[in-house]
Amino acid sequence: MFQSTKNRNFVNQKVIIYAFFIAILFSFNSLSSQELPEIITNKKIAGQNYLPDFSYAGYHFGEVKIPQKTGQIINATDYGVIANDGLDDSKNLIKAIKASSSIKGDVVLQLPAGRIILSDILYIERSNFVLRGAGSGENGTEIFCPRPMMYLKDPESLTELREYLTTFDKRQREKENNVDLPFSQYAWSGGFIWTQVPNERVKSYLEKYDPKLNVLAKVLTGKRGENTFTVSDVNGLKVGEVVELELFNKEGENGEIIKALYNNANVKPGSHHWKFPTLPIVRQQVEIVKIANNKVTIKTPLLLEIKPNYQAQLVEWKHLSEVGIEHLRFTFPDTPRVAHHVEQGYNAMFLTRIFNSWVSDVSIHNAESGILTEEISNVTIEDITTDGNNIAHYTVAMGGVHNVLVKNLKVYNNAVHPLSFNTFSTKDVYQNCEVFTNANLDQHAGANHQNLFDNIKVHLSPKEDNSYPLFLAGGADYWKPSHGAFTTFWNINVAVTGKFDTSKPIVLNGMEDGPFARIIGVHGNQNFKLEYGPDAYIEFLNQPIQKEPSLYDYQLKKRLK
Template identity: 25%
Template sequence: MKRSMLIFPLLCMAIVGKSQQISPLWTDFVTAKQQGTTPILPDFSYAGYHWSEKELPSLTGKKVFKVADYGAIPNDELFDDASIQKAVDAAEANPGGGIVFFEPGKYLVAPDGDAKKQIRISKSGIILKGSGSGTAGTEIYQANMRIHGRQFLFQPEVVSGKKLTTIVADAGRETFAVNVQDASKLKVGQDVVIRHRSEEFTRLYFAPLDLRPQWSRLFGDKGGMQIYEIHTIAKIAGNQVVFKNPVHLDIKLVKSGTWDIESYNSLSECGIEDLRFSSNWKNYPEEFVHHKNEIHDYAYEAVGMEYLKDSWIRNCEFHDLNEGVFIRSGYRMTIENTHFRGKKGHASIHARAGYGVLVKNCSFNGAQHHGAGTGYSAVGTVITNCSLGVDQNIDIHSGQPYATLYDNVEGGVFYNLGGPEPGYPHHGKELVLWNFQHKSVKDQHYDFWDSSRRRNYTIALPILVGFTADKVVTFDHTGINESQGKRVLPASLFEAQLQLRLKGIDLAKAK
């Protein structure tokens, strides 16, 4: 928790690269996995489509529904919302779903300002697929602002879960089993949610860090950080339930609230591919100002993906938008090779609640105030091998997400994190910045638990490994700050953890 200073600029990285050292935290992780003990680092490998155990699907053999066959003709200056919805409805009526296909050209959506009108996908197996995200491909253009209205919304008809049982014993972080009161309503292969909320547990979790009274959502009979961890049941033995994926925090029973297991309702195998989303935001006569008003933050929003499992976005672009992709309660999702461009807006990719959302090989280019980020109970979010613009903010949007990984990310800064003050702290424990390359026009100082300033940083003891920057950067209240100024091995923590889990290969030592 002592202050540390970065004095090695990125210009030294070529020299440092030849003498990169294996991170001691990585060694601890490998040893813990071999010996069955608890590692310091979370296991972030349980992220992405089917936990990254499968490649994204090829779509070979899926039935195709061309939007043109339902009246959506590109480049005709007519609005295509109704025709696209008809194509989606036809795909949903087909057993196994299908591909809703857009031929090259520009399609207009949002003929009015009614934010309640959306193109809805409410069945599994629906893929929106264009003819490429480049200039000769498919563009979906939102003509009118619809404040707080995402133009394409994936969401099941029923999202609320039902209580199934209660956890009756403590369980450690990075373990896989819990003991429950009654397992009769559970079955192997079932997806469930661990839920808890209490002020009592919240104070235990953050101790000895101080909690400010202004963070009002943490306090009272109905207060506390909201725990929402999604898991898949691998085994049931009596009243012990074993999950396929690890629990990412210490479960501690308290008097003031129960730890419940609920059902998780979701769509699966849904995707978006080879499309460019854009909007009329580029012609609005003001440049973006963060939180100036609802127009600046929420006028043009492209995609909502809520309660989706084993779903994805790949090979897409988002241009001139206030918000690109909003994910709520996503489980085992991948966003890859997707890029954000154009007039600056508010948010690019935001994953809240959910478990194991993977953002991989994407670029953000300063096109939104926030690069990819997380908030509000999200667990195990991974942003890896991505690039942000100089002084582009990462997005940790309060609501106490935990166990988040920014991995081999180039660019980005940590000031002006989002979210309302009643929802602070911004982040719980185990925010890991691994080989993060900070880029700013000025020197920066970060106090990661500065409870005295309204717009500052409240992140519980983050873990920094191999942090580098092009300016002088100093810190207070880090949990661990290892090898500052020098990149470490493995280059990508996510890839190394994945290969260790799937193949037993230690990438830090592999030649």
């Protein structure tokens, strides 16, 4: 009897111990499942809340690191460029670029260490070209621009913009500041280093200048998020070609594509969504990887489902490729700010019509706009620092671009729009960036949609009511809402300083009309509450995403695996 009781107790102890370990294992698994948001781990929730794949952004779709080009090296000093002599180097720099352009194959134009004075625009108009300095630090290459572009001859490529600004009387009007001044052509365009395809229009402003496009094929059907679609005729297409996919709204104010852009949200689109039916409302530059019968497979996913009434088409897209700008710094003098949109032209770079290209290791001091972009795709802009005493308009801006990756951007200066997705920007990513002053995450209207703020840190001081407009909604009313569906915020670290009521949560707001945002992992050194436009998906509020701090990296690893 004693023996059986002892055995029974022993068995019970084993059951209890076993149950205890099962409970610990279950608890561990449960805890582990909470390490990542349900929007990527729960199939049901993921199916109900579309999350775009952002992993195709950047140089060669994120699959290739920025190269160290070792082509033929041309020394700018051989063309009369002398650093630290106090003399203007513009003519000799232009001479060196022209000489480099005549050489076939990969070319690196090497700038010397020290201060180089630039007072004219350097146009990069060829592929397979790298403009390389000796570094962005104190002992590297400094490009000093003593006067703004407003004193230069008007650029030919901005003729249409200048006429647009005059025709529509675009002015900055601030009665309280006694300001009534015309917009500058350099408020969102132009730069002392300027990539362009000669004689190719970059952005549409006036219908009379619309060129006749080389239409390669009509696109008939395709599903959002997939890489294959049907076309009317494949005879004009080639594997390996990079073309532009265009979708139109030709149905007026109630066009179906407008509803698709905003996922049928209860928002009021501005008039520019239907006033220009001959211009595409959605564009993406795509690389053709396969052609079979009337089906075309592209490298990247479709932004929207393609329907017959969108009159989608593939057109020729002229561009440069394998262009690099690296290892240098820009400096501009301290200058008083006149007013918003009345910038004088202290802009470092203007990147247009480039594909599979990069900017790396660049410091920019006192610019009105550091790096402006338009009509570029699959470009990586990394390791950029902006600082200075002047108030900037933009630091590194995304305007009318697709699959652009801006990573490791540090913003120390006061900028109106330190991080900004502007008109027609799609599938672009700000990753691992930090904003130290006047922090805001700007979405600037103009049918921009499906963009990603990824693993961003911001420093801010709340207002007296314990709120802060982190989610800025810029842009003109005729292009509102501020963004389309599925813009995503992932792992946003908010560092709060200053005086505020610690007994209440800090309200992060500023966005009233941006629909179907995905806001995941907003956290920081205080407790936060979010107020965001209609139908936002919010998860991991006040909780960092430590296991996968970058959605871009997570999606890229998953895709390449």
